[in-house]
Amino acid sequence: MSEVFGIPIQAFLGQLLIGLINGSFYAILSLGLAVIFGLLNIINFTHGAQYMMGAFVAWMGLKYLGINYWAALLLSPLVVGLTGVVIERLCLRRLYQLDHLYGLLLTFGLALVVEGLFRQGYGISGLSYPVPKLLQGGENLGFMYLPIYRAWVVVASLVVCFGTWYVIERTKLGAYLRAGTENPRLLQAFGINVPVMVTLTYGFGVALAAFAGVLAAPIYQVNPVMGSNLVIVVFAVVVIGGMGSIFGSIVTGLGLGVVEGLTKVFYPEASAVVVFVIMALVLLVRPAGLFGREA
Amino acid sequence: MPDATREILRVADLHAFYGESHVLHGVDFIVSEGELVTLLGRNGAGRTTTLKAVLGLVDRRSGSISVGGAETVALPPHRIARLGIGYCPEERGIFSSLTVEENLLLLPEVGAGGMPLDEIYEMFPNLRGRGATQGTRLSGGEQQMLALARILRTGARLLLLDEITEGLAPVIVQSLGDAIRRLKEHGFTIVMVEQNFRFAAPLADRHYVMEHGRVIEMIRKEELEGKMAALHEYLGV
Known part of the structure; x- marks a missing residue:
């Protein structure tokens, strides 16, 4: 078998992988927004800027301080999360x-300010960050190159997303969070x-965005x-999954990434809008989102 | 043994506000260790607000509220609770996103010597074996038992109970009455807001009657019979 629905299997699997990767980012980012x-x-409109800060802090750490990727994966979310704590306070x-x-309005304004500052300092053309040694190269799986x-990226996102889900749904700490969400x-x-819990939760949500950035x-x-x-797509994901639903945001994020990737294979013209079309349809049928509770 | 001369709660000239509206206009009352006291009054007299004001759950409050000798009027709610107060809100406050077990174990310890789970289950046998059920799937009576049970675990010695019999079947009300009696024997200090006077009268040591955001009269258990006519007048029953 070398074709799926008339599409070469390499192209199909390639887009599926790209979809999964995009979906991983959607999942982590929408999870943070949901929390x-x-x-x-x-509604944290600064989320996209905080994702960008995560990437920048990693890049600056490498360039100015020689901090490697693995350390950045921990340090950058910590640093950006701390800025979140300050913003919340x-x-x-x-x-x-x-x-x-x-x-x-406040978070949107903050996003503009933060982006403006980085644009001032580093311009608009992209800076490159090397793939860490351990993860360079690829594997030929026979049917595709991985x-x-x-x-x-896919594995790390899944671990972080489901780890977060586990903590929220299955631990005492998560029980506090759920109870606080219901009746603070x-x-x-x-x-x-509760005020300290709220501060730390915002810091954590922001740290998730920064982690995705790294x-x-x-x-x-x-x-x-x-x-x-x-972040625009991520907001559509959050709306589709249901505002505030933890599990919903993870599943919807991954799912929509895949849908978007496959749309590129079958009908490339629609790939940029498919998420928004789905959003419109979901809002018509289930205004609270796929996993949201009706208010 | 509870020391009946020790004041657990002293409220003096308490004013409370929700936004612009001034709800309590100088409430005064005292509760001693081991006592069971009720706040009586018509709807809107300020009884529920009084409990909320003690806990810091109103928008603004002034006056003095001392819990076990500590002045709390300037403290945030979580610090007040840590002085050993257990609260059972009028709407029961069972968290729907938590299981029965999570609801029961959620509250942090606020004092030493909380009631062991065995004893709690013995007092409320309906809760046994229901741990994995979603909290709000319990019947109204079971939710009320859960709301009481979870504060007994914490080591709180002062219990503020708001309308615990509201909307419940007589047989459930009776078992709640038994539970309250046992808590009293255990030496808990209890303040109840209760619409059901026939439930409250045989349990309480003293009654404070509220009207228009003030305490207007205090009636002891032994004076109750002689003052029934006046009480009917106050409560409009």
């Missing part, structure tokens, strides 16, 4: 009592320091607007 939205009720905290719109780094005031009246650095060009292109 943040659940507890903070904030200084700005977001003042908006919880207000309409969603305020949080949206670049090792790309396989790593009552949880605080039971003795939990993963992306060797594949895409590191540039100041790398996040703003991606």
